[in-house]
Amino acid sequence: MVTMVPVLLSLPLLLGPAVPQETQVGPYSLAFLYTGVSRPSKGLPRFQATAFLNDKAFFHYDSEGRKAEPLGPWSQVEGMEDWEKESQLQKAREEIFLVTLKDIMDYHKDSKGSHTFQGMFGCEIQNNRSTGAFWRYAYDGQDFIEFNKEIPAWVPLDPAALNTKKKWEAEKVYVQRAKAYLEEECPEMLQRYLNYSRTHLDQRDPPSVSVTSHVAPGRNTTLKCLAYDFYPQRIGLHWTRAGEVQESEAGGEILPNGSGTYQSWVVVGVPPQDRAPYSCLVEHSGLAQPLTVSWNGRQ
Ligand SMILES: *[C@@H]1O[C@H](CO)[C@@H](O)[C@H](O)[C@H]1NC(C)=O
Ligand SMILES: *[C@@H]1O[C@H](CO)[C@@H](O)[C@H](O)[C@H]1NC(C)=O
Ligand SMILES: *[C@@H]1O[C@H](CO)[C@@H](O)[C@H](O)[C@H]1NC(C)=O
Numbered sequence: 001m002v003t004m005v006p007v008l009l010s011l012p013l014l015l016g017p018a019v020p021q022e023t024q025v026g027p028y029s030l031a032f033l034y035t036g037v038s039r040p041s042k043g044l045p046r047f048q049a050t051a052f053l054n055d056k057a058f059f060h061y062d063s064e065g066r067k068a069e070p071l072g073p074w075s076q077v078e079g080m081e082d083w084e085k086e087s088q089l090q091k092a093r094e095e096i097f098l099v100t101l102k103d104i105m106d107y108h109k110d111s112k113g114s115h116t117f118q119g120m121f122g123c124e125i126q127n128n129r130s131t132g133a134f135w136r137y138a139y140d141g142q143d144f145i146e147f148n149k150e151i152p153a154w155v156p157l158d159p160a161a162l163n164t165k166k167k168w169e170a171e172k173v174y175v176q177r178a179k180a181y182l183e184e185e186c187p188e189m190l191q192r193y194l195n196y197s198r199t200h201l202d203q204r205d206p207p208s209v210s211v212t213s214h215v216a217p218g219r220n221t222t223l224k225c226l227a228y229d230f231y232p233q234r235i236g237l238h239w240t241r242a243g244e245v246q247e248s249e250a251g252g253e254i255l256p257n258g259s260g261t262y263q264s265w266v267v268v269g270v271p272p273q274d275r276a277p278y279s280c281l282v283e284h285s286g287l288a289q290p291l292t293v294s295w296n297g298r299q
């Protein structure tokens with residue numbers, strides 16, 4: 001059974017254009033989210049790990065079942081991973097992870113209550129090249145430590161993390177290993193997984209777009225542009241005034257819209273005397289070209 005815990009760290013949207021050019025492939029990402037809880041409430045595992053391909057959960061492991069199990073369409077794919085070996089790997093990581101949680105609690109003398117430690121790491125590739133990677137941890141929802149692969153070193157984001165840094169950098173080779181994991185192993189793994197996953201990850205649902213306005217006499221007219229039912233998550237959504245992109249007054253978040261799709265909206269205020277043409281500009285990889293929806297509400 002998959003038990004979801006509140007995600008304190010959210011999956012980052014790595015940098016990249018909203019609309020891949022035709023010759024480009026991807027971007028694709030592989031990411032792992034680990035959560036450890038010192039005193040799990042009933043029914044909640046002490047440790048759980050979820051792997052994601054792009055934004056889709058691809059396998060899950062927890063301290064109750066102690067088995068890495070493929071999810072969704074990946075449970076039907078043969079030969080993609082040796083799940084027995086993956087379970088052993090996750091078991092080993094669980095141990096290290098929970099030791100780190102205990103160390104931090106000892107440092108803070110946090111013996112009371114329940115504490116949460118989360119880790120997240122992963123990589124991105126585009127056109128078969130590594131284009132990004134990250135590795136960071138949070139303690140009780142606060143940034144704790146992150147890996148900088150350019151130095152390379154663990155960078156503490158909390159005083160208590162100095163101890164963790166010391167431990168994780170006790171030998172120089174540990175740092176080199178972390179760097180190699182992000183820059184080589186992870187992209188290679190992703191490349192291999194892609195061989196089995198492209199059809200699921202290349203799904204493209206173009207956004208439906210609706211433009212609505214709210215007019216109040218003597219006040220700004222509020223224009224709202226809503227894009228919905230789209231996949232993947234990455235989208236460019238803007239109001240333009242006479243062709244110039246306007247800063248949105250509200251919205252901008254990308255929210256789940258059911259069945260694995262997303263929605264987002266942006267808002268702009270139009271002063272009563274303004275006669276310039278306003279349009280909503282939508283860029284998405286499911287659209288052959290950017291979509292422009294003009295606002296015709298003003299007669
Ligand atoms: C991607 O790169 C790997 C090694 O870097 C290579 O083995 C593989 O053939 C490449 N795949 C494509 C589709 O170019
Ligand atoms: C890609 O997947 C096919 C099966 O779908 C498999 O036969 C082949 O060996 C895989 N190639 C790589 C490089 O993993
Ligand atoms: C997505 O959002 C739109 C607008 O909020 C809504 O009309 C639509 O029913 C939603 N789709 C699903 C599958 O929930």
Ligand SMILES: *[C@@H]1O[C@H](CO)[C@@H](O)[C@H](O)[C@H]1NC(C)=O
Binds near residue numbers: 220268269271
């Ligand atoms: C009206 O809209 C203009 C242009 O978007 C903005 O600069 C201004 O602050 C808005 N005024 C109010 C009262 O919201």
